[in-house]
Amino acid sequence: MQFLAYILLYPLLYLISILPFRVLYFVSDILYILIYRIFGYRKKVVVSNLNLVFPEKSPDEIKRITKVFYHHLCDMILESVKSMTISESEMKKRFRFTNVEVVQDIENQNRSMILMCAHYGSWEWIFILQAYVKSRGNAVYKRLANKYFDRLVKRIRARYNSYLVTTKDIIPTLIKEKREGIISINGFVSDQSPKLDKAFHWNEFMGVNVPVHTGAEMLAKKLNMAVVFFKVKKVKRGFYETTFETITLNPKEYENYQITDIFLKLVEDQIHEAPEYYLWTHKRWKHRGQEPKSVG
Known part of the structure; x- marks a missing residue:
């Protein structure tokens, strides 16, 4: 059944990927009507x-954010499909970096990084950084449940x-890369x-x-890797701008969970700037109120 689903859907995905933007x-506009309205x-x-997170916003404002979010979600789905065939030059034009030298400087120090x-935004297109x-x-x-689509995404x-x-x-x-001296950038x-049962920290x-x-x-501390946050800004439809911010070059100097808390604050700031581009379909707050009694 997995292979049948793949051979039926792959031609459609490929045809979508070669469409002009x-x-x-x-x-995407048609998909929006189906996903949101129908x-x-x-x-x-x-x-x-x-x-939950914006109790101060009016129902009209919540509705506005919701509608813009669903438009963006549909765009992002089709942009992911477009990744199958998009050229490097087109991707560079649409996903720009304001300060890629931050990553390049760490790389030039022969340091791996996280x-x-x-x-938020279109995080999937960050792979053009490799250019x-x-x-x-x-x-x-x-890993995707369908092994054939899993292989496609890897390709x-x-x-x-x-x-x-x-x-x-x-x-x-x-660990293997560190032992072999391979420098890597890990998203x-x-x-x-x-x-x-795997929640060691609440905040x-x-x-x-x-x-x-x-x-x-945990990995940054274990392997002494630099930690960098990347912020994606949607400039206009189909165009994004990414800015890097170094959290630390020396992760072992930080108390446990301090780096994670810094990251969370940066994400919060990003969401407050333009909440409509966060992935609100995730049940991110489903475990609220279930923290152990010792927490806090």
């Missing part, structure tokens, strides 16, 4: 999340010397909600106490 966004995909989750980001650096790029991800990333590594494999992969989308995120992923910080 003008037509691609016309398809099927209401996770609309209750989105509105609930927004009301890039931390949130589900500006020499290091290997690793992106931590959860897309490999076009730019960027490789997907599962959460299970990332630790042995980075972590670190704002997800961890499983409760307020957007005013709500939640469990927080600490894996990126």
